[in-house]
Amino acid sequence: MAAHPPTGCSRIQPPVYEKHGSSSFSEFRASLYDYWNFIGSTLVDAKRMLPTVLKGEARIIYQSIPDQMRTDNSSMDRLMETFEQRLFSDTEIDLLKDELRSFKQSGRPVHSFAEDIRRAAEKAYPGNTDDIARTRDREAKEAFLSGLDDTIRVDVRKLAPPNFQVAIKNAQQMENIIRKEKKEEKIDSLIQGVNSLFTNPAQQEIIRVMKEGIDSPLSRKYGRKYSLQDGMLYLKERGRWTNPLKVILPEEDPQLEEIVRSFHTSPHLAAHAGVEKTLQLLADRAYWKGMREIVNNVCRSCPQCAKCKTNPHDNTVE
Numbered sequence: 001m002a003a004h005p006p007t008g009c010s011r012i013q014p015p016v017y018e019k020h021g022s023s024s025f026s027e028f029r030a031s032l033y034d035y036w037n038f039i040g041s042t043l044v045d046a047k048r049m050l051p052t053v054l055k056g057e058a059r060i061i062y063q064s065i066p067d068q069m070r071t072d073n074s075s076m077d078r079l080m081e082t083f084e085q086r087l088f089s090d091t092e093i094d095l096l097k098d099e100l101r102s103f104k105q106s107g108r109p110v111h112s113f114a115e116d117i118r119r120a121a122e123k124a125y126p127g128n129t130d131d132i133a134r135t136r137d138r139e140a141k142e143a144f145l146s147g148l149d150d151t152i153r154v155d156v157r158k159l160a161p162p163n164f165q166v167a168i169k170n171a172q173q174m175e176n177i178i179r180k181e182k183k184e185e186k187i188d189s190l191i192q193g194v195n196s197l198f199t200n201p202a203q204q205e206i207i208r209v210m211k212e213g214i215d216s217p218l219s220r221k222y223g224r225k226y227s228l229q230d231g232m233l234y235l236k237e238r239g240r241w242t243n244p245l246k247v248i249l250p251e252e253d254p255q256l257e258e259i260v261r262s263f264h265t266s267p268h269l270a271a272h273a274g275v276e277k278t279l280q281l282l283a284d285r286a287y288w289k290g291m292r293e294i295v296n297n298v299c300r301s302c303p304q305c306a307k308c309k310t311n312p313h314d315n316t317v318e
């Protein structure tokens, strides 16, 4: 270290070190060396000053180093090495390694989990040599792979990522696929739910009885209300044949309102259309008495439609 006098620039402050603080030991050492170089500190002065920039446990550990090494003219690097070893004694390091291996994703996004692993790996495997960096990367990757959520762990492992960075990338790809699948599954099940409820067993039974064409009390009963033409079922209402019925839903199904709500809100079905449009779309697939009333209730009570005041839907009652 150069032995010229300090520059007197009071703005430059020495770095401070605290065990488990925000900066790693190697970062601290590097900026302390810079500082000493900058103020032109001698080796002895530097050694005298070192304990004053250590806080709490770090200072106590530093004082456990033999006096001679702390004050004599032997190399600063050797003192720092000894200090680092004592700071991260085997027990301490073992605990940090255990901690690294115990991390779990627990439903968090991959990037946040990976960041925790990266930080823990830097604490458990401190140092900048190629050897340490390789070990740190391997251990980080291993901890990352075993801590991933079950839904993606197996698939990411199969990809056998060569390093931690690639493992993160692979996991994020899997994460995106699953997110997309979940969304599609939700839409599928909604459409299926709506469709299955529109496939009413009662209608199938009416069609079956009327197709048989056998005279019976049941076929006569159905015959008063329905007509089967070219495989299509028609409903007789007020003396007129209505449009062919796609489906007949039970009139007082408590789920009806829920179905209509799904139908109204689904972006793939009515997509928050107004009463008339929702009714028309629904009537293409279903019929039941009191349909308009339910559609009207659902559309009028839809919070999303109510929010769109600048472009209100047609929510009038006929």
Ligand SMILES: [Zn+2]
Residues within 6 Å of the ligand: 264, 265, 271, 272, 273, 299, 302, 303, 304, 305, 306
């Ligand atoms: Zn709506």
